[in-house]
Amino acid sequence: MLNDYLLSTLIFLPLTAAVIIALLPQPAKQFYKYIALFVCFVQLILAGVIYFGFNHNLQGVREIESFQYTEFTPWINFELASLGKLSANYFVGVDGLSVTMVLLSVVVLLIGVVSSWNITEKAKGYFSLYLVLNAAIIGCFVALDFLLFYLFFEFMLLPMYFLIGLWGGPRRDYASIKFFLYTLLGSVLILIVMIMLYLSVVDPAATAVELNLASNIENVSPDIVQQVQDMLLARQVPVENLVHTFNMVYMTDPGNYIPNSVMDVQVVRELLGQPARLLAFLLLFIGFAIKIPVVPVHTWLPDAHVEAPTPISVVLAGVLLKVGAYGLIRTGYLIIPDGAIHYAWWIGLFGVISIIYGAMCALASRDLKKLIAYSSVSHMGFVLLGLASLTSEGVSGAIYQMVSHGIISAALFLIAGVVYDRSHNRIIENYSGLASKMPKYSIFVIIFFFASMGLPGFSGFIAEVFVLLGSFSSSVVNGLIPRWMTILAATGLILSASYYLWTIQRMFFGQFFTKGPVEANSLTDINRREYLMFIPLFVLALLLGIFPGLILDLINQSVSLFVETVNNHEFKIPHNN
Amino acid sequence: MEEGLHHKLTGINSSLPYFLPEVILVGGIILIVFVGLFNIGKKELLMRVLAAVMLALVLYFDIRQWLHEDNVRQLFLDMVTLDRAAILWKILFGTGGLFTVLMGFKYRGWYDKSGEYYALMLSVVFGAHLVAMASNLLMIFIGIEVISISSYILTTFSFNKNSTEAGLKYLLFGAAASGVMIFGMSWLYAFTGSLAFTEQSFLEMLMKADALPLIIASLFVTAGLLFKISAAPMHIWAPDVYTSAPTPVVAFFSIVPKLAGFAILVRWMLVIKLFGFSPVDWAAVLAVVAMLTIAIGNFSALWQNNAKRMLAYSSIAHSGFLLIGLVAFSELAIQSLLFYAAIYILMNVAAFIYVSYLEREYNIINIKDYKGFVRTSPLIATVLVVIMISLTGLPPTAGFTAKLLIFSALWDGYAATDHTMMLYLLIFGLLNAVVSLFYYLKIPYFMIFKEGAHEGKAKKLYTIENFLGFFMVLALLILFFKPDGLxxxxxxxxxxx
Known part of the structure; x- marks a missing residue:
């Protein structure tokens, strides 16, 4: 019973709590954060249920029946005049590709609430927006219907805009509107592709019902689906019986494409001199690249991070960036694999550019938080490189990197938050010798810096090794990524070691002194609440570094199907018989 | 001779039952003018209630027609055609009129002239009803003129120098546009010998006409119609009028006369496209007009400091988005246009309701005056955020569904015809949605992000405007989650x- 509505509970619990907080009277002020904490804690328990109940052998990816915890409710159904019918469903479920993201989000969002503990200014607005954001993030990761995904994707923008703009730093106005405009631009590009896709793809099951081949959707057997697809290919389905669908799983099957439609492979439609499918992939890539972010569309990120309050930075780096990468995997790679292969070289290149350029910017940053923000750009580059390689190791590494970066970057932004909370200044050169003044804090800083630069024993190491292995073997396995990209990416590791070590040296070692507006007395060591945030993240980073199976077991089956699906995709122009 | 007259008279007589909403409108106009002559107590209240009751009755009978009328009926000697499309448009006009009367309930700007005001308003709704059903070029002209002449006068209802000037400008431009339109119609009459433009013979004669004169004539007529929907470059009257007319009038102008223009443009395009044999590439012409309209509306709205003026410009941009339906011009496109029109009424009236409410109750006129308003009334602030999000076209509001549908139709049109202009329009239109975010977000930005002087107490919340506004916002949300019914x-x- 619980399992039937598990994912919906994950989504709607925070939404309900957000409404409750918004309706509670002002005197209940001190309870807001407890409500938020309670909700996130319940989510953690539910995520635990998902984790332990997850069947490792079911692959999902393109097989609609092997998704887990699925829920299906018809949502929007109406006629599209001469085109047939439109059908969007409330369809959620997880497979190996998304389950790790759900788990990560739940953990990071819980840490985020703990980190928000001292927010008293406009607390009602803050915690209700935070919970709305929470729901939208989970929704994004579990949605299997493009319209639903898009709804959640857009729905993250508004809370995020207000969270940065209202509780942010001095230049928050600029940062929040920049964030909003950039991301909206990205989602408009995604919207174009969504329109192209749903007008081209039919729901074979619902179409079968329309054709009276089955009495209802539950009775549609694979044979009937095959029959519908054959009829579709032979153009025997009357137009008024076509049911256009937003279902992302159906979109991965070439058999569901209407012959002659824009996204159909049989006819290469050209748009602005580009084959339509390749252009669509490009639009999706740019749209999600803004979110990931990839150099050169990353410029919103440092601003947003620097101005955002600490908990929001934690959520932004820990989870929101992953939405971009996950979206690219779920839509771009699976629905338009021909585009993914065609542009693999470029994706890899942009990944490498992000790694190197992000690291260089981090090296040049004077602001601790900006440094960490740029290191995010750099580390997300590995995700892109791993994906581009389209090998099992590379893709596993990419997903592993997403999880690992989610945990470690959350900790890094908390680290920046600790200094900022105390002195309201994050300029690196204003500090020196913190190790003697704040020893416990320094230990955590050094641990997480090392974890982030990929020290063996921490999760980052596993992820980066897998990515590099995958991309290195790519030139042999499928010839998508040349070796020099891997070599260049590896130098990114050296760069990341240099900016972290240099920062440790400047801020933590040597004689203790502070400069500028920083008051030495304000620098007290970390308190119990901060321990509460650092220790779980530390344990997770360590656990995932020592027992990679914790993640790999979840994702292996799905990743191998994913790699096989994309590499041997059936979106090929058939030869003339 | 006598036989023919008898035939005509019985034709008119048998048409009357199908003309009930229009008859009520005319009756209402006469009644309001008549009651306005007497000096009785609480006259203004009486006028308002009378106008609201009349419009509610009209709406009721429009809806009755919708429920009971499945056939296409030629009425009044083929001057008008009553079909389901016309009835749907009429329902939209009735709703728009009713909303405007209700939102103007508290407005005091027109002093003792409320009789004239409501009579003119009903005239516009009447003209719109005629236009929606017109199947004769003369009927179009009469309907458009009824709308226009009433609009010229309504513009001046602020009774100051600016609004008189705007009214006069509107009259001059409008008269020129009407002149151009009727000149084009006279040419068409010369080609075809008929004014019944929906008839087969009219089409056949047009196909035989020479290309150049036909191009000139059809462009002239279309230009006159585009003037009504404030499409660029025929929009120049709009900024002046929108700035100086009273707020309820501006809200009214941005829906009823504009949508009347769309109602007739749809019918007109069906004819003038000549089933694809037209010498004019209408998709290209309208695509350029749509792009210009969107760009001018959006980029002018960007620089406005006055909330009302910003909304006025943004409504020009929405004309451009509605025009997309005419560019794509398939069954799906027209249906999307109708959907967009219905949603547009809701969100635009809702926006104007709050702009005028805040102007009256809190003296908030410029966008900067919204500073810190969230602390005065978080509820109204939230409602305004939803309205602005809907105008931008973001989920979870019906504004998104409307944009999704109309762009889907455009995409489908492009896929079917390979007309590159449609693709450009698609990209341009969607990018402009991002631009529009920038100015729509200004109001929430000032309300919520800026500290302001509005720390005062919230004024009375239970006003008719607030009920109307909440209802509309609720409808905007519901129509996103369940657009199926509409x-x-x-x-x-x-x-x-």
């Missing part, structure tokens, strides 16, 4: 393609 209603309208 869409099914629109689906039941068939268009002859």
């Amino acid at each position: 869409m099914r209603m629109i689906n039941s309208v068939s268009f002859a393609f």
Whole structure:
């Protein structure tokens, strides 16, 4: 019973709590954060249920029946005049590709609430927006219907805009509107592709019902689906019986494409001199690249991070960036694999550019938080490189990197938050010798810096090794990524070691002194609440570094199907018989 | 001779039952003017209630027609055609009129002239009803003129120098546009020998006409119609009028006369496209007009400091988005246009309701005055955020569904015809949605992000405007999550393609 509505509970619990907080009277002020904490804690328990109940052998990816915890409710159904019918469903479920993201989000969002503990200014607005954001993030990761995904994707923008703009730093106005405009631009590009896709793809099951081949959707057997697809290919389905669908799983099957439609492979439609499918992939890539972010569309990120309050930075780096990468995997790679292969070289290149350029910017940053923000750009580059390689190791590494970066970057932004909370200044050169003044804090800083630069024993190491292995073997396995990209990416590791070590040296070692507006007395060591945030993240980073199976077991089956699906995709122009 | 007259008279007589909403409108106009002559106590209240009751009755009978009328009926000697598309448009006009009367309930700007005001307003709704059903070029002209002349006068209802100037400008431009339109119609009459533009013979004669004169004539007529929907470059009257007319009038102008223009443009395009044999590439012409309209509306709105003026410009941009339906011009496109029109009424009236409410109760006129308003009334602030999000076209509001549908139709049109202009329009239109975010977000930005002087107490919340506004915002949300009902209603309208 619980399992039937598990994912919906994950989504709607925070939404309900957000409404409750918004309706509670002002005197209940001190309870807001407890409500938020309670909700996130319940989510953690539910995520635990998902984790332990997850069947490792079911692959999902393109097989609609092997998704887990699925829920299906018809949502929007109406006629599209001469085109047939439109059908969007409330369809959620997880497979190996998304389950790790759900788990990560739940953990990071819980840490985020703990980190928000001292927010008293406009607390009602803050915690209700935070919970709305929470729901939208989970929704994004579990949605299997493009319209639903898009709804959640857009729905993250508004809370995020207000969270940065209202509780942010001095230049928050600029940062929040920049964030909003950039991301909206990205989602408009995604919207174009969504329109192209749903007008081209039919729901074979619902179409079968329309054709009276089955009495209802539950009775549609694979044979009937095959029959519908054959009829579709032979153009025997009357137009008024076509049911256009937003279902992302159906979109991965070439058999569901209407012959002659824009996204159909049989006819290469050209748009602005580009084959339509390749252009669509490009639009999706740019749209999600803004979110990931990839150099050169990353410029919103440092601003947003620097101005955002600490908990929001934690959520932004820990989870929101992953939405971009996950979206690219779920839509771009699976629905338009021909585009993914065609542009693999470029994706890899942009990944490498992000790694190197992000690291260089981090090296040049004077602001601790900006440094960490740029290191995010750099580390997300590995995700892109791993994906581009389209090998099992590379893709596993990419997903592993997403999880690992989610945990470690959350900790890094908390680290920046600790200094900022105390002195309201994050300029690196204003500090020196913190190790003697704040020893416990320094230990955590050094641990997480090392974890982030990929020290063996921490999760980052596993992820980066897998990515590099995958991309290195790519030139042999499928010839998508040349070796020099891997070599260049590896130098990114050296760069990341240099900016972290240099920062440790400047801020933590040597004689203790502070400069500028920083008051030495304000620098007290970390308190119990901060321990509460650092220790779980530390344990997770360590656990995932020592027992990679914790993640790999979840994702292996799905990743191998994913790699096989994309590499041997059936979106090929058939030869003339 | 006598036989013919008898035939005509019985034709008119048998048409009357199908003309009930219009008859009520005319009766209402006469009644309001008549009551306005007497000096009785609480006259203004009486006028308002009378106008609201009349419009509610009109709406009721429009809806009755919708429920009971499945056939296409030629009425009044083929001057008007009553079909389901016309009825749907009429329902939209009735709703728009009713909303405007209700939102103007507290408005005091027109002093003792409320009789004239409501009579003129009903005239515009009447003209719109005629236009929606017109199947004769003269009928179009009469309907448009009824709307226009009443609008010229309504513009001046602020009774100051600016609004008089705007009214006069509107009159001059409008008269010129009407002149151009009727000149074009006279040419068409010369080609075809008929004014019944929906008839087969009219089409056949047009196909035989020479290309150049036909191009000139059809462009002239279309230009006159585009003037009504404030499409660029025929929009120059709009900024002046929108700035100086009273707020309820501006809200009214941005819906009823504009949508009347769309109602007739749809019918007109069906004819003038000549089933694809037209010498004019209408998709290209309208695509350019749509792009210009969107760009001018959006980029002018960007620089406005006055909330009302910003909304006025943004409504020009929405004309451009509605025009997309005419560019794509398929059954899906027209249905999307109707859907967009219905949603547009809701969100635009809602926006104007709050702009005028805040102007009256809190003296908030410029966008900067919204500073810190969230602390005065978080509820109204939230409602305004939803309205602005809907105008931008973001989920979870019906504004998104409307944009999704109309762009889907455009994409489908492009896929079917390979007309590159449609693709450019698609990209341009969607990018402009991002631009529009920038100015729509200004109001929430000032309300919520800026500290302001509005720390005062919230004024009375239980006013008719607030009820109306909440209702509309609720409708905007519901129509996002469940557009099926409205869409099914629109689906039941068939268009002859």
